[in-house]
Amino acid sequence: KTHPIRRICCIGAGYVGGPTMAMIAKQCPDIDVRVVDINEHRIAQWNSDTLPIYEPGLTEIVQQCRGKNLTFTTAVEESIRNADMVFISVNTPTKTFGVGAGRAANLEFVEKCARQIADVSEGHKIVVEKSTLPVRTAEAVKRILSNSNNNATFDVLSNPEFLAEGTAIEDLLDPDRVLIGGESPDAIQALVDVYARWVPRERLLTTNLWSSELSKLTANAFLAQRVSSINAISALCEATEADVDEVAAAIGSDSRIGPKFLKASVGFGGSCFQKDILNLVYLCEYFGLPEVAEYWEQVVKMNDFQKKRFVTRMVRTMFNTVSDKKIAIWGFAFKKDTNDTRESASIYVCRDLLLEKARLCIYDPRVGEQQIRQELEYVFAEADGELSDSKRRLIHDHVTVAVSCEEAAEQAHAVALLTEWDEFAKLDFAKVLDSMKKPAFLFDGRNKLKNLDLAKKGFEYYGIGF
Ligand code: NAD
Ligand code: UGA
DSSP: OOOOEEEEEEOOOOHHHHHHHHHHHHHHHEEEEEEEOSSSSHHEEESSSSSSSSSHHHHHHHHBBBBBTTTEEHHHHHHHHHSEHHHHHHHOOOSSSSTTTTTTTTTHHHHHHHHHHHHHSSSSEEEEESSSSTHHHHHHHHHHTTTTTTTOOOEEEEOOOOOOOOSSSHHSSOOOEEEEEESSSHHHHHHHHHHHTOOOOEEEEEHHHHHHOOOOOOOHHHHHHHHHHHHHHHHHHHTOOHHHHHHHHHHHTSSOOOOTOOOOOOOSSSSSHHHHHHHHHHHHHHOHHHHHHHHHHHHHHHHHHHHHHHHHHHHHHHOOOTTOOEEEEEOSSSSSTTOTTTTHHHHHHHHHHHHHHHHHEEOOOSSSHHHHHHHHHHHEEEEEESOOOHHHHHHHHHHHHSHHHHHHHHHHEEEEOOOOOGGGGGGGGHHHHHHHSSSSEEEETTTTSSGGTTTTEEEEEEOOOO
């Protein structure tokens, strides 16, 4: 029989581990929560005044609990050994090598965690998969754990995380549901009892392990599919004088479709949508279902098309050349209210504009120069296998980073708005217009400025899907 949980260890102090454990610590003052990571710098940041991730409301919670029942530490083994429940919340990126490269999830880090738990544990522990994992990973985790050094015993649960970045704290405080998959009723109950401190019982869903694992990939696939679907329609809107926002509102008011996640954009980004769909595609192929694989792969292909289409439209509109033109890039994060740039549409738009030899001046309120340059170097290196001298020079000579929207737009031929930061809609556009070359093109990849009548105020204004 499992006793109430007193000590939790979470392996992985990332975008998921940090905020989720901070929320558990806040809601359960009697549970000691330790978040561990092998990345010393990251742990030092969690212990400083400037947390490694920007997330509204997070700093307050961390400050409230840190030093009481919330600890960030690199003492991985000791923290595992002392815990009743161990969350695995490490990264599961797309494999870049070997079998399944470009599609399958790289489970190296998850497996290393399982082996380490098996090595250092004593007695009984509940191991919780928090990372997003391919269906049936728990089978491998259980087998690894069954070879414990000290005859420790384990229950394995799947508890995928559904928070979205930028709203992580809201999502954790008031989740639509918490999903817990497992075999042992006692272990499931122990985790239910943790969440039940603040989440209404009816929102705590319990399933078998495999349904839980698969629901996470499926949820992300459905969400991304909605974005690709409305983006596909946005292309048709541009060809037919329909307006994608009107179409979205019209279809979204059908309660069977619903209004959320129908915002046409320059393309979805973020560390998970593409990775998780590609993982789903790989799994379908692995289980001999090529038609199902192909169906889901279209969601990613449509997203790539949307990013390319945006650049093509810019180049065509600007008299078929952007070479040596200054283009202001407003926004580099993959969505507003986060400093996360992983798979941001902005990276791909910048890459393609650089290949057209445009001069980019980039501004994002939360992303610094070093991170921007690193992402651009990475995307060029990815394409060619390694970063060539010519691409390094291209980035060096053609990219500058500004400290404000206004600075970026100064003397620019065009602005490309790529992240929907609220501050972008609050600018003095008369001043921006004044400082730009004419015609002053503004390409709005988020339809953020659509209601400001910028066309009437002298801009050549283009959005998505109208
Ligand atoms: P992340 O890269 O921000 O953090 C993962 C952390 O794990 C890193 O700091 C890394 O150093 C650490 N780590 C890796 N191996 C380790 C080991 N053996 N021991 C100790 N620490 C180790 O990743 P993330 O964004 O937090 O995502 C984690 C998982 O959650 C992924 O599977 C992801 O798909 C899933 N997920 C992410 C989000 C999101 O919004 N980012 C939302 C839901 C689910
Ligand atoms: C997404 C899911 O929403 C979370 O439920 C999930 O936990 C998470 O992935 C994950 O597994 O990592 P996240 O990627 O943080 O969360 O952010 P979203 O709000 O889903 O946005 C993803 C991308 O889609 C962003 O680039 C966003 O701008 C874009 N998007 C979203 C649109 O273009 N249109 C929309 O209508 C919605």
